[in-house]
Amino acid sequence: QSVVTQPPSASGTPGQWVTISCSGDKSNIGTNTVNWYQQLPGTTPKLLIYSNDQRPSGVPDRFSASKSGTSASLAISGLQSEDEAEYYCAAWDDRLTGPVFGGGTKLTVL
């Protein structure tokens, strides 16, 4: 059981706007920045968002993220079929002295 929790699944239709939540506590998200990773089926995880809301070069601006208190969320606008993937949030945990990952959210594009 991860100390950072995500809904196991999410879905949307093409063109829709969807959000994925990530909930932690004061030892992780409440104190440290949140990063998001995208894992397309059968591939290696890729950094999608860093430092709460920053996009690496090459990541479409359809992807955005935010953090408030001990929670964070990833938003995808104009959903596309190629966005179907597993999404993980992660943050440093001061109590565990290491990074912790959420359990992942499988996004299905209907």
Next chain:
Amino acid sequence: QITLKESGPTLVKATQNLTLTCTFSGFSLSTSDGGVGWIRQPPGKALEWLAAIYWDDSERYSPSLRSRLTITKDTPRNKVVLTMSNMAPVDTATYFCIHDPGFGWFDPWGQGTLVTVSS
């Protein structure tokens, strides 16, 4: 361009030790270029951070696995080695080598190597 590649056995027996090597390019562990770490993912399950080693020789380990893990670096050869002792079937997973810039995120990741532990 930073690249990382994992190598090691694909099958180990329970109670044996696992040794994985990460060979990387595009950065050096002799300068303040962050570090190299390991993350694993059991089949169909979530990611789990294991350990990391940095340019200044500092090491970090997952508290839950600390007693079983050792991470070392060969700076001139751009290699990082992870050793995990007393392997068990629950350790079956894809093991990823990652570049840790030292700011909390991991980018990029190696392609991963699937390690199966037989009983």
